[in-house]
Amino acid sequence: MKNVIEIQNLTKYYGKIKGVENLSLKLEEGEIFGFIGPNGAGKSTTIRSIMNLINKTSGKVLIENKEFNKDDIEIKEKIGYLPSEIYLYDDLTVKEMLDYHESFYKKDIHERRVELVKRLELDEKKKIEDLSLGNLKKLGIILAFMHEPKILILDEPTSGLDPIMQNVFYDLLKEERTKGNTIFYSTHILSEVSKICDRVGIIKDGNLIKVEKIEELSKKSLTFVTITSEQVKEIVKDLKVNIISEDENTIKFGNNLPHDELIKKLSKYKIDRILIEEATLEDMFMHYYK
């Protein structure tokens, strides 16, 4: 497999404040790479550095083994970019915006545009300033996918999309992967990453702390269980759990067991109340990378 995106020792400081530090990463052809981290971890800084919107303090980005410089039109043509917050020209209608977008590309991309507009159910007559957040996101997705780029760089692409449109979008992503296109997918939603990505990179405080295959991450799937029972002590002894907090007959613990197994074990006891929560990204960090 050839490397499509290669980030080499990327460092970005805003004055004395660290954005990202010494970040190295390779994305192979045809993979969907999930890039997760909490707000302010350095996801957007990394993406903006790749897109040359900001100047790197040091390090470089290679696209298909060629350094991606600001004015490299050949590389820019291969990239579809969806920023986390989409700002487009308010004075235009959706149709005018799409026409304007078409004007930047030499090849005819009209057919793909028509297909995407239909699939994402976007009204071309509407003015951009009147679009809801979800519709603006749809337009952003169409703009990023329209010229059939080999590389997609997507920053929080599903925020604002309703569940139906999210599924349409996931289908689009799978089609892109089938075509052999590479996707850099930044998000803070863990379930999204496990659903569609092949590999995941976890960024925290500007450092890439882990790159893992999704199967590996799934094995570590973590939930938090809160139980109220008079037999709390026996449960703790039986399940050998790591208690996070406890209050009289109530305990909260981190659970690595498959849910099926957990419920079987708990069925032996009289339980007054049970709450099983999916671990948040923050919880994952606390649990694995503290």
Added chain:
Amino acid sequence: MFKREMKINFKNFIIWTSILIALFLVVFLVYPSIVNSDNMQMMDEMMKMFPEEMLKAFNMDISSIDSAFGWLKTEGFVFVLLITGIYSGILGSSILLKEESDKTIEYLNSMPVTRKSIVINKITCGLLYIILMVATIGIFNFVGLSLSGEFNKKLYILLSITSIFSSIVIFAVCLFLSTFTHKTKKTLGISLGIVFASYFLKIISEMGESTEFLKYISIFTLADIRNVIVNITINPLVVALAVAITIIFIILTIIRYEKKELV
């Protein structure tokens, strides 16, 4: 990109050009009745009582306001200079920066275009609108003057052209300054400040020998109206200087924009 740039800047062009046209329309409509009345002589007499420095500031020492063309040479072109100057300043400080201020630059930057072509497209559009504005006002006044009576056509055409030189320099300077920030509201005040400061420096420089040096730091020195009125010719040095300063600031803008962080 160029077509779109022309489209989004069209509204402002119409507004500012209309301001000048409305002003001159009033003059052309009202002036004949003033000129024909007895008041004119009194007004001319009164003008002579004003200090020479003030008359100089409005070119009234070398021209009289006894006709529409006379008024144009005195106060009229001062308005043209100031309004085209303000328009050029606003245009220069916003044409490039608007994409950053509105955050649309994130989209534009991801398109297969170089930063240089973004700057050049926008500058070409800006310069074209400045020239179009001067030409529109020039043609309008030419028609107005032709209907009001005889006037020196060569002098008029040369006078009309002069405002281009100060305007393009103001445009280029403001364009360069806009590369130091991300928000248009920060540069708009500065660009208006440059226009007014330049204008007052020019007036003060004409008040006496001790303040004459100030003309070297005023952009309006490049619109040498006095020389044109007296000699009916444009000083080639002024033209060369205006073009050179404009080119230098455009090159500096391109260099800075290449290195600029866009978000």
